[in-house]
Amino acid sequence: MLIGEYIHTIDEKNRMSLPAKFRKELGKKIIITPGLDQCLFVFTLKEWEKVSERLGSNEGDLSFLKSDQRTFNRNMFGQASEAEVDSIGRILIPDFLKERAKLKNTGAIVGVQDRLEIWNDKIWLEYKKKAEKQAEVLAEKLAKKEDDD
Amino acid sequence: MLIGEYIHTIDEKNRMSLPAKFRKELGKKIIITPGLDQCLFVFTLKEWEKVSERLGSNEGDLSFLKSDQRTFNRNMFGQASEAEVDSIGRILIPDFLKERAKLKNTGAIVGVQDRLEIWNDKIWLEYKKKAEKQAEVLAEKLAKKEDDD
DNA sequence: TATGAAGTGGGAAAAAGTGGGAAACCCCAG
């Protein structure tokens, strides 16, 4: 399981080293796509297959309008990029994805269960603050729900 | 069962020794996560599996399609950390969790049934005072609830 | 007062992260 948060540099050649803890689980090839909320998603090939399978079919969770689904999929698939992890654990982030996520010289790499997310570290900091506040509210909700069971 | 309260130092290298009494029950690897009320939770791997299964995304679903779920997962997994207990019973607390719980040079380690909690010791002291005062009131409330069942 | 267990601190070795140069490759102009 991918968990934890790391701040790493992105050098002039657009290389970013993956945290050592994630390398084993990620394998040699990964897929980078634009994510949601101004970050990038990084999937293992295996996870990517799952994701694309579900997004491609209509039986998945995409219960919105078809036009929206097309747009979403074009975004997700069209801008996806396969990247090879080099011999010392770095990946290349294509320019168009860098721009997408507003990445500069450093970025936050966040493990979220089955995927990684790459954030502009400042934006990530802001987001975290919000998430923290929401967490307590959500916890209350969940606790309530459990009581109901 | 994990019970009792200890004050331990957190050294420059972010190491904190677990109370000897807890070591056996905790095992060699643990998971630290942000808790509620400004403390950190420490789970055994086994407990963590239970917790993450229960609260995390359901398998198969594309949980990242839902904004609330994204926020929750980022908080839950992105701010978690697997730590190995070293040969003399210490763990490492990553900076992002230290900040989150406002930990400085010392912290309180509290056993709470299945998990440990790590607190800024001053905050813990305050909390305890309040809790003591409230204890009697809460007892009444709980008793009432039992009657209702 | 000796003995052992628990907690704390610090130095050295190993690993991780970062940067940069040289070789290989590609594309285009001459």
Next chain:
DNA sequence: CTGGGGTTTCCCACTTTTTCCCACTTCATA
């Protein structure tokens, strides 16, 4: 075809961080 300029890829080297190990201190107990 051929040569030059620019990219990309591969590899090496430096720096910082982390990990591992050992030693000291304190406190409780015999």
